[in-house]
Amino acid sequence: MNALYLAFAHLRWSWARSLLLVAVGAVILAVPLISQTLLRGSEAALTARAEATPLVLGSRGSRLDLAMSAVYFSPDRPDPVTMAALEAVWDTRLGLPIPLHTAFETGGARIVGTSIDYFEFRGVAPARGRIFGVLGEAVLGARVAERQGLGPGDTVISSPENLFDLDGVYPLELRVTGVLPPTGTPDDDVVFTDVKTAWVIAGIGHGHEDAIPAAEAEDGNVTADAALVEYTTITEANIDSFHFHGAPESYPLTAVIVVPDDARAGTILRGRYLDPGNPVQIVVPAEIVAGLVERIFRIATLLDAVTLVIGIAALAAMGLALFLSWRMRAPEMATAWRLGAGRGMIAALALAEIAILLGAAICLAAILVIAVQSHGDALVAWLLAL
Amino acid sequence: MIEIADLSFAYPVGRFRLAIPHLAVAEGARVAVVGPSGTGKTTLLNLVSGISRPERGDVTVAGQDLASLSERQRRMFRARNIGFVFQNFALLDYLTARENILYPCRVGPGLRLDRDVRDRAEDLARACGIAERLGTRPGALSQGEQQRVAICRALVTQPRLILADEATGNLDPATKTQILDLLFARAQDCGATILAVTHDHALLPRFDRVIDFADLGARP
Numbered sequence: 001m002n003a004l005y006l007a008f009a010h011l012r013w014s015w016a017r018s019l020l021l022v023a024v025g026a027v028i029l030a031v032p033l034i035s036q037t038l039l040r041g042s043e044a045a046l047t048a049r050a051e052a053t054p055l056v057l058g059s060r061g062s063r064l065d066l067a068m069s070a071v072y073f074s075p076d077r078p079d080p081v082t083m084a085a086l087e088a089v090w091d092t093r094l095g096l097p098i099p100l101h102t103a104f105e106t107g108g109a110r111i112v113g114t115s116i117d118y119f120e121f122r123g124v125a126p127a128r129g130r131i132f133g134v135l136g137e138a139v140l141g142a143r144v145a146e147r148q149g150l151g152p153g154d155t156v157i158s159s160p161e162n163l164f165d166l167d168g169v170y171p172l173e174l175r176v177t178g179v180l181p182p183t184g185t186p187d188d189d190v191v192f193t194d195v196k197t198a199w200v201i202a203g204i205g206h207g208h209e210d211a212i213p214a215a216e217a218e219d220g221n222v223t224a225d226a227a228l229v230e231y232t233t234i235t236e237a238n239i240d241s242f243h244f245h246g247a248p249e250s251y252p253l254t255a256v257i258v259v260p261d262d263a264r265a266g267t268i269l270r271g272r273y274l275d276p277g278n279p280v281q282i283v284v285p286a287e288i289v290a291g292l293v294e295r296i297f298r299i300a301t302l303l304d305a306v307t308l309v310i311g312i313a314a315l316a317a318m319g320l321a322l323f324l325s326w327r328m329r330a331p332e333m334a335t336a337w338r339l340g341a342g343r344g345m346i347a348a349l350a351l352a353e354i355a356i357l358l359g360a361a362i363c364l365a366a367i368l369v370i371a372v373q374s375h376g377d378a379l380v381a382w383l384l385a386l
Numbered sequence: 387m388i389e390i391a392d393l394s395f396a397y398p399v400g401r402f403r404l405a406i407p408h409l410a411v412a413e414g415a416r417v418a419v420v421g422p423s424g425t426g427k428t429t430l431l432n433l434v435s436g437i438s439r440p441e442r443g444d445v446t447v448a449g450q451d452l453a454s455l456s457e458r459q460r461r462m463f464r465a466r467n468i469g470f471v472f473q474n475f476a477l478l479d480y481l482t483a484r485e486n487i488l489y490p491c492r493v494g495p496g497l498r499l500d501r502d503v504r505d506r507a508e509d510l511a512r513a514c515g516i517a518e519r520l521g522t523r524p525g526a527l528s529q530g531e532q533q534r535v536a537i538c539r540a541l542v543t544q545p546r547l548i549l550a551d552e553a554t555g556n557l558d559p560a561t562k563t564q565i566l567d568l569l570f571a572r573a574q575d576c577g578a579t580i581l582a583v584t585h586d587h588a589l590l591p592r593f594d595r596v597i598d599f600a601d602l603g604a605r606p
Binding site for chain 1: 461462464465466470472478479480481485490492493494495497499523
C-alpha cells in the first residue's frame with residue numbers, strides 16, 4: 001500500500017507526464033480494438049444493406065458505381081438509364097422495379113427521387129408526418145432532419161448541380177411532409193421525394209405563368225417571351241400548370257432497384273442483361289460489396305500492421321519515459337536504501353507506478369472502446385456517409 | 387553505543403583503506419567526525435549503519451554486532467535504530483513536508499505508520515518550528531526549513547543513533563547554529579547519540595567529543 005501511495009503521489013505531482021503516458025497507453029490499447037469494432041460494424045452495415053438490395057439495374061459501365069449509387073446514394077453516379085429500362089422490367093412481370101434519381105442535393109443532403117414502393121421495400125415508415133403524395137413534397141432522413149432542425153411543414157430548397165447551369169435546373173422549394181426514423185443506413189442522410197419531383201428539378205417538368213392568356217392567343221398558339229415566369233414552388237394553386245416535356249420513356253433515372261418475385265425470377269432477370277452489347281446491366285450489390293469489403297479488410301490488415309509498428313514505437317517511447325523517470329528518482333531510491341528499504345520495496349516503488357499507469361490506461365482504453373461500441377452503429381453510419 | 391574494534395575496510399576498486407583499531411562512543415554523546423576529504427568519514431557512517439560491511443573487525447551498535455546480521459537484518463536494524471541527516475537534505479519533491487517526515491515509516495522494513503507515528507511527526511514539527519509548513523512541498527521551503535524537515539524525518543522513528551553527514555554544509559552560518567542546536571535538543575529529547583561528520587571547525591565546540599580522522603588509520 002505504501003508503494004502504491006508513494007507512486008500515486010509521484011504521478012500526481014508530475015501530472016502532465018502521467019496524463020500523457022496514460023493517454024498514449026490508452027490509445028495503444030484502444031486503437032486496435034476500436035478499428036476492429038468499426039471494421040466489423042462497417043462490414044456488417046455494408047453487407048446488410050447490400051444483401052437487402054437484391055438487384056440493381058442501370059447503364060452498363062462501372063458495376064461498383066452503379067451498386068454504390070443505388071445502395072448508398074454515393075456521389076459517383078453511373079450514366080443514367082431511361083424510364084424505358086424500368087418499364088421493360090415491369091413488362092417481364094418478374095419483379096418490382098423501384099426508380100432512383102439521385103442527381104440533386106439540398107443543403108448537402110442528396111435528393112433521392114423514387115416511388116413510395118421504396119419505403120415499403122426498405123420496411124420504413126415516417127416517424128413523423130407522412131410519405132410524399134404530390135409533386136413538390138419531400139420526406140427527410142432522420143439525420144438530415146436533426147442536422148437542419150426541420151420537420152413536417154418546413155421547406156428545403158434544392159441546389160442546382162452547377163452554379164453556372166442556365167439550362168433550366170432551377171432551385172425548387174420542397175415541402176417537408178414527413179421525417180423517417182433513424183435507421184443507421186444511408187437513408188438517414190438523404191431527402192426523399194417523388195421521382196417526378198426530381199424530374200421537375202431537372203427541368204424536364206415545370207410550371208409557369210402563361211405570358212399571354214390562352215384565350216387571347218392568335219391561331220390557338222400560346223406565345224411567350226423572355227419574361228416568362230417559371231415557378232420555383234409547387235403549390236395547390238399552380239400544381240395543375242406543371243407538365244413534362246418529351247416522351248416519358250426517355251426520362252432519366254440513376255438506377256432501378258429490382259425486387260424479383262422469387263429466386264427464379266431473379267435468375268431470369270439477370271440472364272436477360274448478360275449481353276455485353278446491352279446498354280443496360282443488372283448487378284447483384286451483395287456480390288460487389290463482398291468484393292469491396294474483402295479489399296477493405298486487406299487494407300485493414302495493412303492498417304493493423306501500421307498500428308502495431310506505431311504501438312511498438314509508442315511503447316518504446318513510454319518505456320523510455322518511465323526509464324528516465326526512474327533515473328530521476330534514483331536519489332530517492334538511494335535515500336530509501338539508506339533508510340532501510342530493501343530491493344523488494346524499491347522494485348515495488350517502480351512497479352507500483354507502472355501498475356497505476358497501466359491500470360489507468362486500461363480503464364481509459366476500456367471507456368473508449370465501450371463508448372465506440374455503444375455508439376458503434378451511429379459511428380459506422382457516419383463513417384460510411386463520409 | 388558504538389564499539390569498533392580492529393576494523394579494516396577497503397572498497398573493491400581503488401587503493402583506499404580504512405583501519406580503525408579501536409573506537410568507542412558512549413550512549414547519548416554528541417560526537418563530531420572531522421578530517422580531510424577522502425579519509426573515510428562517510429565510510430565510517432556507512433559501516434556504523436550497516437550499509438557497508440568491514441573486511442575484518444567488529445562493529446557493535448546499541449549492543450548489536452552488525453557482522454552477525456544478514457543483509458535484511460541489518461536493514462531492519464538500520465530502519466529501527468538509526469536516523470540519517472544528509473547534507474543535501476534528500477527530501478522528496480513530490481511529497482509534502484509531513485509526508486517526507488513520515489517517509490521512513492513507509493519504506494522501512496518492519497515499521498508501521500500508525501496514529502502514534504503521525505502524532506510524533508506533528509510534535510517534532512512543532513518542536514522544530516515547522517508545524518505551519520507541514521503541508522508544503524520542499525520546493526517552497528527555505529533551506530533551513532528543509533533541514534528541519536530532514537531532522538524530523540531522522541527522529542520520527544525514535545532512533546538510538548543519528549548519523550549526520552555534513553548536515554549543516556549547505557546552510558548559512560546563522561542557520562547552521564540553529565539547526566545544530568535543534569538537532570542536539572531533539573536528539574536529547576529521545577536520548578539519541580549523534581555521530582556527525584563536519585568540515586566546519588567553528589561548530590566543534592558544541593560537540594562533546596571530536597574524532598579527527600587525520601589521527602586514525604585511514605590511507606587514501
